[in-house]
Amino acid sequence: MTSETTTEHKPTIGATGRKIIYDEDGKPCRSCNTLLDFQMATGKLPISSSSSSKQPPKTIPTPVSNLIEDEYKQDPPDxxxxxxxxxxxxxxxxxxxxxxxxxxxxxxxxxxxxxxxxxxxxxxxxxxxxxxxxxxxxxxxxxxxxxxxxxxxxxxxxxxxxxxxxxxxxxxxxxxxxxx
Amino acid sequence: MTSETTTEHKPTIGATGRKIIYDEDGKPCRSCNTLLDFQMATGKLPISSSSSSKQPPKTIPTPVSNLIEDEYKQDPPDxxxxxxxxxxxxxxxxxxxxxxxxxxxxxxxxxxxxxxxxxxxxxxxxxxxxxxxxxxxxxxxxxxxxxxxxxxxxxxxxxxxxxxxxxxxxxxxxxxxxxx
CATH class of the missing domain: 1.20.120.310 (ERV/ALR sulfhydryl oxidase domain)
Known part of the structure; x- marks a missing residue:
């Protein structure tokens, strides 16, 4: 089963400038990518123009789940x-x-x-x-x-x-x- | 060999209100204690009056090595x-x-x-x-x-x-x- 988010868009280079790693089932791999790249691959972050280049952006936004206070509600680690x-x-x-x-x-x-x-x-x-x-x-x-x-x-x-x-x-x- | 810091003072209860754990050689165990308690046991923090009570203090100071920026110069984890x-x-x-x-x-x-x-x-x-x-x-x-x-x-x-x-x-x- 492939989720909608993975079929709608499949960027190859993430916000950090690194290649995005996908699992065999086509879903982005959470423990193989940085949180930012994972969020981009799952549609949580807009795909910026810098994502088509291998140069990392100068300012990297704070990943969403860094802001979550309750440790039990954190997402799996990147x-x-x-x-x-x-x-x-x-x-x-x-x-x-x-x-x-x-x-x-x-x-x-x-x-x-x-x-x-x-x-x-x-x-x-x-x-x-x-x-x-x-x-x-x-x-x-x-x-x-x-x-x-x-x-x-x-x-x-x-x-x-x-x-x-x-x-x-x-x-x-x-x-x-x-x-x- | 016992270092000076362990023979000079051996508090039993740490700044967090927990019992301080010592290794068999008498040195405080870094990976068994919180950083605060370890620092107290090694003389890096003053032994406050709260250390003789089992009640944790209301305000816990920021551990010293949390402030170190260079990750290679960090102390071993507590x-x-x-x-x-x-x-x-x-x-x-x-x-x-x-x-x-x-x-x-x-x-x-x-x-x-x-x-x-x-x-x-x-x-x-x-x-x-x-x-x-x-x-x-x-x-x-x-x-x-x-x-x-x-x-x-x-x-x-x-x-x-x-x-x-x-x-x-x-x-x-x-x-x-x-x-x-």
């Missing part, structure tokens, strides 16, 4: 909120990984990352991550090894989306001990 | 940011769980929740979750079953920390389809 939340969870999990992990620890953390590559809600992110895992063997041998590996994986994403890379030597300050 | 981030990740993961899961899907999601109960960075949260898992068998049979189970698990936490419970019949609006 790709950016999902990304921030997932990195916070994953870095915190790994920051507490043992210095001398047991076999069970090693198996559980390896299974977790394998699962992520299959089940992460943003499909294209999951595929990219699986490719990274294949090319960069997970280091589950120690707390330091795991967190340096994870920092590399995060930086590969930062690089891909044009964000500044993080100095991995500082991982412990950002995710474990704090800055002072 | 228990509340970690909780919000983790629920966002877990609900989004489960929202995309298949309607008719394969054996691999079932095994991976079960392993994930088992891992959470052992490795979630907030120790007391992890123990509570393991107890919940033992008393409420995970339903990995379908998308609907898994998400209703997860909603129940989340509500058990909401109840425990005095938050409003969510109407589980609405899980799809909150975590999959949106409200309109």
């Amino acid at each position: 790709v950016e909120l999902l990304g921030r939340s997932s990195w916070t969870f994953i870095h915190s999990l790994c920051a507490k990984y043992p210095t001398q992990p047991s076999n069970e620890d090693k198996e559980q953390i390896s299974s977790f990352f394998k699962m992520l590559g299959r089940m992460y809600p943003c499909d294209w992110c999951a595929k990219d991550f699986t490719k990274y895992l294949q090319e960069n063997k997970l280091d589950n041998s120690s707390n330091e090894g795991l967190n340096m590996w994870l920092c590399g994986a995060h930086n590969a994403v930062n690089k891909k989306i044009g964000k500044k890379e993080f100095d991995c030597q500082l991982w412990k300050k950002r995710w474990k001990d704090g800055w002072d | 228990v509340e940011l970690l909780g919000r981030s983790s629920w966002t990740f877990i609900h989004s993961l489960c929202a995309k769980y298949p309607t008719q899961p394969s054996n691999e899907d079932k095994e991976q999601i079960s392993s994930f929740f088992k891992m959470l109960g052992r490795m979630y960075p907030c120790d007391w949260c992890a123990k509570d979750f393991t107890k919940y898992l033992q008393e409420n068998k995970l339903d990995n049979s379908s998308n609907e079953g898994l998400n209703m189970w997860l909603c129940g698990a989340h509500n058990a936490v909401n109840k425990k920390i005095g938050k409003k419970e969510f109407d589980c019949q609405l899980w799809k609006k909150r975590w999959k389809d949106g409200w309109d």
Whole structure:
């Protein structure tokens, strides 16, 4: 079943200047697009002239659901909120990984990352991550090894989306001990 | 090694009125306490008279690191940011769980929740979750079953920390389809 909103208009480039991702059923993918692009693809935002260009607009309007106060009535997260939340969870999990992990620890953390590559809600992110895992063997041998590996994986994403890379030597300050 | 800040003062009740959780080594646990309570326990905030009472203060000051703009220089998340981030990740993961899961899907999601109960960075949260898992068998049979189970698990936490419970019949609006 395809909803009216997806058949009426199918923009290819969103308000942020990025390509809009559609699911196999033709509906825009909420966890693969920014909220703004998702709202544009579902007809909640007007398709401006800038949407036909790959240049992002200079002023990005505040997404509608950022204004909703009641957290229970919020919409599902877009790709950016999902990304921030997932990195916070994953870095915190790994920051507490043992210095001398047991076999069970090693198996559980390896299974977790394998699962992520299959089940992460943003499909294209999951595929990219699986490719990274294949090319960069997970280091589950120690707390330091795991967190340096994870920092590399995060930086590969930062690089891909044009964000500044993080100095991995500082991982412990950002995710474990704090800055002072 | 115990740092000076933990030996100089060890408040038992934080600025929020909650008990302050310390790790086995005597240091305050960052991922088990709110940022305010953590800052109080590490001497970043003065211990006010309200800290000796279990009543939370009427006005809670803005935590210091909320004011930091550069996301790379942020401190590790406190228990509340970690909780919000983790629920966002877990609900989004489960929202995309298949309607008719394969054996691999079932095994991976079960392993994930088992891992959470052992490795979630907030120790007391992890123990509570393991107890919940033992008393409420995970339903990995379908998308609907898994998400209703997860909603129940989340509500058990909401109840425990005095938050409003969510109407589980609405899980799809909150975590999959949106409200309109």
